Every structure is written in structure tokens, then in C-alpha cells.
Amino acid sequence: MTLLRTLRSKGWILAIVVFIFLYLFTSFRHTSPSPSKTHDTTSSEPPQVPPIDRRFRRINKSRQAQLTSALAHIRTGYVANRTPDYDTPxxxxxxRCTDDAAQCGSFQDRLLSIASAYFFAMFWDGAAFACHMRSPVRFDWYFESLPSYMSMNTDQANFYLERADPASILTVPTMQREAFAKDNFVDTYRSQNVRIVQSSHWEDWSNMQKNPSMQKQRDKYQLGRLATQSEWFWIVSQLLFSNPTSWLAKQLEPHRDLMGGYIHASESLSPYDPGKEVAPHIRHWLRVGVxxxxxxxxxxxxxxxxxxDQAVAWNKECHIFLSAPSSDELKRLQSLVNRYEAKKTYRVIVHTVSxxxxxxDLHESLETRTSNALSFIESKEARVKQAYARTFMDWLILTRMDYLIGEEQDMYIKTAAWAAQVHTDLSSVTHDDCRISAMKDW
Structure with missing residues (x-):
């Protein structure tokens, strides 16, 4: 009897132990993390990509959609690159700048004139456009239109000029902005049998927004929706000034990361195209152009x-790109950055074109002097092309920055800001008192 009681008591104990074990095992299965959520050091998943920093971009997503829509209408509706053997516009x-480089003005002067001439051609149904620049360099040595059919090159322009009736060529010293607001150029040129119009100076295109005879084409390309001068320039810069030639791209290769991880512009209009955004490994940089x-x-x-200082507070590296029109000025900027950096506890990475x-600049003549860097170049074309490359390189790099700083009277930085559409601060000096304020010329 005693043995039976002992077995019964042990059985109850054993049953309780088994129950507790089953309970704990079931609880463990429900609370333990699933295999997909456990940390696997051998996983091949890429590290998390930092988000794109948009805090200094001037164009929000809705405005970007409007600009992209206008750009798309132009690219599908305007064909400026004619095939000379088969089609006559x-x-x-x-x-035009083929003779005296000084009369055509500086690099930024030419960008503004080219933009005005391009809109003038666009507002004439069926007209073609070409940048016929050979003094001191050819424009198409440095920039290619994007897509390629958006502009003729110099050789195509020469094809028409050599075969045109001289009486049908109209050369105008300056295309004045007042005429852009009211003149019906289509009727005038047709009555005069003008087939080619050329000028070295095309003034501000903004008055073309008011011309009644241009309204149909403005509406066709949705340009009437663009409110500011800089947005119009942004359109032209995307088509004509954003894509370097293969030769210029080779010169820019050392600055690939500074330019966002890519050199050639993307032809895609999709806002989600990775080729239009800063590469993931550059997103922890803040790139400041001066x-x-x-x-x-x-x-x-x-x-x-x-x-x-702000960049460091946001856990970003600060990269400063310095641009100047002379060697002495560039060296002075570099020494100033080094002096200020010496007082900081963080590092500032400074970039310049070599x-x-x-x-x-394009309005300056190339002196017959020997350069150590260029003495090995034999052909005159190669010598000239490389001598003027810095002007194009500096400007194109500035258009890829996150933040720009320049001088109030300098259209070089302003045109770069229009193309970049990023926050830009400008300095003005009055009685040795330097003031910095946000750029207003948008």
C-alpha cells in the first residue's frame, strides 16, 4: 500500500514536470524571433542607403513635375537638328561668334545669348537652331545637346551657310529684348525672304513671354507656366549645357565623385532615374561651391x-569646391580655407580643377606662351581646346553642387545657380563691409 502511494505521488510530480516543460517549450516557439528577422552576419543584403538630402534644393516635387513636363514637350515637339541633305528648315x-572673340563676350554672356537664341528658334514653327561658335573655340568641343537632335552642330550650320543665297541671310548686331515683346518676326522674315538669321548678341529672352505672335508655341511647350527667368534657363541648360562631350568628360573624370558620382547627364526624364540623383556613396557629403x-x-x-559647421552637425562631410578666374585668386582662396580649417576640430575637404x-575666359585671346602642362600638345586645335577647358569645367562642376556661394555682380555663379537650382548666397562689398544674403535673381 505504501509503495502504491509512493508511485502515485511520483506520477503526479512527473506529470507536473512534463506539463511545465511543454508550456515552456510552446512559449519559446512563440516568442523566439523568426529566421528572417535574426541578424545574419553572412547576409548579402546591401547596407542601408542614406536618403537624398533635399534641404537646399529650390524646386519641390510639384514644381519639378511642371518643369519636367515642359522639357518633355520640347523634346518631343521641337526638332532642331535637321538632316541637311534632305531637309531645309x-x-x-x-x-554666331566666328570672328572677334572679345566682341562676343565672356562665357556667361554667351550662355545667356545662346539661351535667348534657342527660345527664339523654338517659338518659330519648324525653325532650326545652331550654335555657330568658332572664336576662340567651338562650343561643341565641350557640350553636346541632350538628346543629340535638340541642336545642330557647327558643321551642320556651315553646310547651310555655304549654300544659302547671301540675300537670304540676315545678320543682326544685337537682337534686342524690346523687339522680343512685340514684333511678329515670322511675318517680317517671310516678307523679306530671310532664311538664316544670326547674331552675336541675343538679349534677355524674358520679353518673349509677352509676345502674342509666340503664344501658340509657348503653349505647345508649356513654357507659359514657367514663372521665373531661372526656370527658363534651367530648361535650356538641360538641353544644351548639361552634357559634356567625351573629351570634356575625360578631363572631368578626377571630379566624378564631387559631381555626384556621374559625369554624363542622364537622358531619362523619370524623377526616379538613379542617373539623375547623387550616387548613394556621396550622400553623406555636403558639397559647397565657392x-x-x-x-x-x-x-x-x-x-x-x-x-x-552645419554639415558636421548633420553628420555630413564638408567638401568645398573653389573656382576663380586666375591662379593667384585660387591660391588665395585655398590659403583662406586652410587658415579657417586650422581652427576647427573637423576636416574640410577642398577641391579645385588642377x-x-x-x-x-572666352573673351580673352590665347597668348603665344609655353605652358609646362600643355607643351607636349602638337596640334593647334588640341592646344586651344585644353587652354579654355577650365572655364567649362569649373562651371559644370558648380552646377552639380548642393550649395553655392558667389558674388552679387557675377553672372558666372548666377547662371550656374540657375542650372543647379540650389540655394545660393551672394556677397556684396560696401565700404569694406562684406554682406552675405540669399540670391534673389531667380
Whole structure:
């Protein structure tokens, strides 16, 4: 009897132990993490990509959609690159600079004239456009239109010019902005049998927004929806000034990361195209472009360092790209950055185009001097092409920055800001007092 009681008591104990074990095992299965959520050090999943920083971009998503829509309408509705052997346009519009480089103006002057001439051609149904620039360099040595059919090249322009009746070519010293607002150029040129119109100076295109005779084409390309001068320039820059030639791209290769991880612009209009955004490995940078000509170097560098302070607070590396029209000015900027950086606990990474590239703007003549960097170049074309490359390189790099700083009177930085559409601060010097304020010329 005693043995039976002992077995019964042990059985109850054993049953309780088994029950507890089953309970704990079931609870463990429900609470343990699933295999997909456990940390696997051998996983091949890529690291998390930092989000794109849009805090200094001027164009929000809705405005970007409007600009992209206008760009799409132009690319599908305007064909500026004619095939000379088979097609003759009713009018060929030329930005012309073939003789005296000084009369055509600086690099930024030419960008503005080319933009005006391009809109003039666009507002004439069936007209073609070409940048007929050979002095001091050819424009198509540095920039290719995107897509390629959006502009003729110099050789195509020459094809028409050589075969045209001289009486049908109209050369105008300056295409004035007042005429853009009211003149019916289509009727006038047709009555005069004008087939080619060319000028070295095309003034501000903004008055073309008011011309009744241009309304049909404005509506066709949705340009009437663009409110600011900079948005119109952005359109042209995307078509004509954003894509370097293969030769210029080779010169820019050392600056690929600074330019966002890519050099050639993407032809896609999709806002989700990765080729239009800063590459993932660059997104922890804040890229500040500084362009100085004279007078307010220290003021601008001090401001750039203040921007770097913000970048460090956001856990970003600060990269400053320096641009200047002369070797002495560039060296002065570099020394100022180094002096300010010495007082900081973080590092500022400074970038410049190599001083192997000379400092010539397009209105300056190429001096017959020997350059150590270029002495090996034998052909005149190669010599000239490389001598003027810095002007194009600096500007194109500035258009890829996240933040820009420049001088109030400098259209070089302003056109770069229009193309970049990023926050831009400008300095003005009054009685040795430097003031920095946000750019208003949009």
C-alpha cells in the first residue's frame, strides 16, 4: 500500500514536470524571433542607403513635375537638328561668334545669348537652331545637346551657310529684348525672304513671354507656366549645357565623385532615374561651391566654413569646391580655407580643377606662351581646346553642387545657380563691409 502511494505521488510530480516543460517549450516557439528577422552576419543584403538630402534644393516635387513636363514637350515637339541633305528648315537661327572673340563676350554672356537664341528658334514653327561658335573655340568641343537632335552642330550650320543665297541671310548686331515683346518676326522674315538669321548678341529672352505672335508655341511647350527667368534657363541648360562631350568628360573624370558620382547627364526624364540623383556613396557629403573673382574672398570663405559647421552637425562631410578666374585668386582662396580649417576640430575637404589647366575666359585671346602642362600638345586645335577647358569645367562642376556661394555682380555663379537650382548666397562689398544674403535673381 505504501509503495502504491509512493508511485502515485511520483506520477503526479512527473506529470507536473512534463506539463511545465511543454508550456515552456510552446512559449519559446512563440516568442523566439523568426529566421528572417535574426541578424545574419553572412547576409548579402546591401547596407542601408542614406536618403537624398533635399534641404537646399529650390524646386519641390510639384514644381519639378511642371518643369519636367515642359522639357518633355520640347523634346518631343521641337526638332532642331535637321538632316541637311534632305531637309531645309524655313528658318535657321544662329548664335554666331566666328570672328572677334572679345566682341562676343565672356562665357556667361554667351550662355545667356545662346539661351535667348534657342527660345527664339523654338517659338518659330519648324525653325532650326545652331550654335555657330568658332572664336576662340567651338562650343561643341565641350557640350553636346541632350538628346543629340535638340541642336545642330557647327558643321551642320556651315553646310547651310555655304549654300544659302547671301540675300537670304540676315545678320543682326544685337537682337534686342524690346523687339522680343512685340514684333511678329515670322511675318517680317517671310516678307523679306530671310532664311538664316544670326547674331552675336541675343538679349534677355524674358520679353518673349509677352509676345502674342509666340503664344501658340509657348503653349505647345508649356513654357507659359514657367514663372521665373531661372526656370527658363534651367530648361535650356538641360538641353544644351548639361552634357559634356567625351573629351570634356575625360578631363572631368578626377571630379566624378564631387559631381555626384556621374559625369554624363542622364537622358531619362523619370524623377526616379538613379542617373539623375547623387550616387548613394556621396550622400553623406555636403558639397559647397565657392566662386570668387575679387574683393570678398575672406567673407565668402568664412561663410562657407559656417555652412560646413552645419554639415558636421548633420553628420555630413564638408567638401568645398573653389573656382576663380586666375591662379593667384585660387591660391588665395585655398590659403583662406586652410587658415579657417586650422581652427576647427573637423576636416574640410577642398577641391579645385588642377592648375595644369590655364585661366582663360572666352573673351580673352590665347597668348603665344609655353605652358609646362600643355607643351607636349602638337596640334593647334588640341592646344586651344585644353587652354579654355577650365572655364567649362569649373562651371559644370558648380552646377552639380548642393550649395553655392558667389558674388552679387557675377553672372558666372548666377547662371550656374540657375542650372543647379540650389540655394545660393551672394556677397556684396560696401565700404569694406562684406554682406552675405540669399540670391534673389531667380
Amino acid at each position: 524655313p528658318l535657321l537661327v544662329l548664335y 566662386r570668387a573673382t575679387s574683393g570678398s574672398d575672406e567673407c565668402m570663405v568664412s561663410h562657407a566654413i559656417n555652412v560646413c 592648375q595644369d589647366y590655364e585661366f582663360y
